[in-house]
Amino acid sequence: MSESPRDAILLYIRMLNDLIIPNSFTYPCVIRACSAISEGRQVHAHVLKTGLGGDTFSLNNLIHMYVNFQSLEEARRVFNQMPSRSLVSCTTMIAGYGRSGHLDKALEVFESTPEKSSVLWNSMIAAFVQSNHLDEAFSLFERMLDEKILLDRYVAASILSACAGLGALELGKWIHSYIQSNKIKLDQKLATAIINMYCKCGCLEKALEVFNGLSYKGPSSWNAMIGGLAVHGKGKVALELFMEMEEEGVTPDQVTFLNVLNACAHSGLINEGREYFRYMKDVYGIEPRMEHYGCMVDILGRAGIICEAMEVIKEMPVNPDASVLGALFGACRIHRNIQLGEEMGREVIKLDPSNSGRYILLANLYASAGKWKEAAEVRKSMTDRGVEKVVGFSSIEFDGCINKFVAGGINHPESEVIYAKVEEMLGRIRQAGYRSDINEALHDLSEEEMETPLSYHSEKLAIAFGLLKTKPGDTIRISKNLRICRDCHCATKLVSEVFQREIIIRDRNRFHHFRSGECSCRDYW
DNA sequence: GTAGGGTTAG
Numbered sequence: 001m002s003e004s005p006r007d008a009i010l011l012y013i014r015m016l017n018d019l020i021i022p023n024s025f026t027y028p029c030v031i032r033a034c035s036a037i038s039e040g041r042q043v044h045a046h047v048l049k050t051g052l053g054g055d056t057f058s059l060n061n062l063i064h065m066y067v068n069f070q071s072l073e074e075a076r077r078v079f080n081q082m083p084s085r086s087l088v089s090c091t092t093m094i095a096g097y098g099r100s101g102h103l104d105k106a107l108e109v110f111e112s113t114p115e116k117s118s119v120l121w122n123s124m125i126a127a128f129v130q131s132n133h134l135d136e137a138f139s140l141f142e143r144m145l146d147e148k149i150l151l152d153r154y155v156a157a158s159i160l161s162a163c164a165g166l167g168a169l170e171l172g173k174w175i176h177s178y179i180q181s182n183k184i185k186l187d188q189k190l191a192t193a194i195i196n197m198y199c200k201c202g203c204l205e206k207a208l209e210v211f212n213g214l215s216y217k218g219p220s221s222w223n224a225m226i227g228g229l230a231v232h233g234k235g236k237v238a239l240e241l242f243m244e245m246e247e248e249g250v251t252p253d254q255v256t257f258l259n260v261l262n263a264c265a266h267s268g269l270i271n272e273g274r275e276y277f278r279y280m281k282d283v284y285g286i287e288p289r290m291e292h293y294g295c296m297v298d299i300l301g302r303a304g305i306i307c308e309a310m311e312v313i314k315e316m317p318v319n320p321d322a323s324v325l326g327a328l329f330g331a332c333r334i335h336r337n338i339q340l341g342e343e344m345g346r347e348v349i350k351l352d353p354s355n356s357g358r359y360i361l362l363a364n365l366y367a368s369a370g371k372w373k374e375a376a377e378v379r380k381s382m383t384d385r386g387v388e389k390v391v392g393f394s395s396i397e398f399d400g401c402i403n404k405f406v407a408g409g410i411n412h413p414e415s416e417v418i419y420a421k422v423e424e425m426l427g428r429i430r431q432a433g434y435r436s437d438i439n440e441a442l443h444d445l446s447e448e449e450m451e452t453p454l455s456y457h458s459e460k461l462a463i464a465f466g467l468l469k470t471k472p473g474d475t476i477r478i479s480k481n482l483r484i485c486r487d488c489h490c491a492t493k494l495v496s497e498v499f500q501r502e503i504i505i506r507d508r509n510r511f512h513h514f515r516s517g518e519c520s521c522r523d524y525w
Numbered sequence: 526g527t528a529g530g531g532t533t534a535g
Binding site for chain 1 (some may be wrong): 526530534535
């Protein structure tokens with residue numbers, strides 16, 4: 001066995017010089033050793049010349065190689081021309097299409113494969129999950145179960161990741177217990193997926209239980225747990241866990257530090273953030289990447305230390321991307337820095353014109369400053385460019401089903417009862433002092449549309465649904481794809497008090513645990 | 526002998 005891919009290629013050349021004829025065992029190794037597409041193409045030609053153009057093993061490896069070099073057309077050509085395709089050929093093509101975002105083509109290969117194994121099902125499910133098409137991933141998973149294909153640890157990890165994405169706790173729990181009762185091997189990736197699912201579904205305690213029960217904790221398990229504590233606003237605990245990780249001799253990586261910085265951001269730990277930002281480089285030699293800079297800008301900007309946030313950007317070795325400037329833009333929004341916000345908003349849209357949220361935030365920022373003409377222009381430029389608005393929704397799981405609500409939506413079969421409940425809810429919190437202030441509505445710089453009355457924002461519908469469907473005292477869990485707005489945040493605090501319910505809302509960025517009239521974010525978000 | 530899974534800011 002040679003140590004490096006280079007040696008494999010050199011050995012192959014020596015073999016040719018010695019006139020030894022390569023066979024079907026030669027090429028898979030040689031192909032995997034190719035470090036550039038041009039080299040791979042040459043070997044491809046050799047395969048054909050040697051008369052191995054019909055060898056499934058060699059061709060499968062060629063498909064894999066072209067996929068790795070992101071040349072899907074060449075991969076597909078090999079796939080199309082091979083005399084006998086195996087399940088491996090199909091799986092490789094599907095995964096390749098999936099990773100490059102060609103879900104339609106992935107699905108076409110998937111559907112046209114007659115004998116479907118769990119490997120094939122998973123390649124397609126994972127393609128959906130990785131492209132954030134979670135509903136499709138779930139329905140494919142259902143189909144898989146209908147066809148009596150057993151769940152293995154790969155499919156389990158994919159589906160758990162989808163559950164984490166949508167906050168589907170019930171399904172996630174089911175997968176977890178299936179893993180336990182069927183003794184599915186808990187390897188690093190699966191353990192990480194379970195911990196992450198519980199964190200992202202709002203069950204920190206379950207996540208900790210799984211984490212503490214692991215016989216071996218790899219870096220990714222620590223990362224998932226630290227990241228989970230971070231989004232729940234438990235910054236101090238996250239930092240303690242990080243120190244424990246170091247004490248146990250586990251080497252942190254760039255993901256660890258991203259999560260550590262994020263923990264600082266959500267808990268307002270400014271000094272700690274500054275320290276860890278230096279520490280990662282000084283102690284572990286990890287250079288901050290774009291994401292780390294973005295996080296650092298967020299920590300400072302959110303705290304209102306705009307000058308220092310700008311300093312961080314100035315000191316970057318590369319140009320800041322839309323995400324870094326987006327963090328600064330977000331800070332301007334919170335601290336009502338109209339002038340810099342205007343500049344950042346425009347810059348961010350220039351760098352990433354397809355993100356609808358930024359247009360809306362900028363338009364709302366203008367509107368809040370009374371600059372109606374500019375606000376209209378921003379909105380127009382968005383429609384002119386054909387940028388689709390991301391529709392805000394809140395989802396709540398009940399009886400194994402995910403119920404989705406959009407602001408002002410009436411598509412739910414129980415709409416009438418739900419709206420009546422919203423009215424009752426608002427009535428009762430008004431008695432406790434809630435005012436839905438028109439002025440606040442106009443100046444609220446949320447991503448969601450201002451056209452829908454605040455009373456019918458999607459989370460209010462979801463909360464009303466939760467109050468209707470769950471028993472008194474049950475926790476209501478809601479996931480939302482955008483950020484919660486100020487008015488809903490305020491209303492939910494009061495609902496938690498008046499109805500004596502714990503309400504957990506996960507928004508785009510973090511968790512809000514509402515209890516007895518207060519939120520775990522302490523209004524810092 | 527090849528193929529599928531996890532953690533990653535706002």
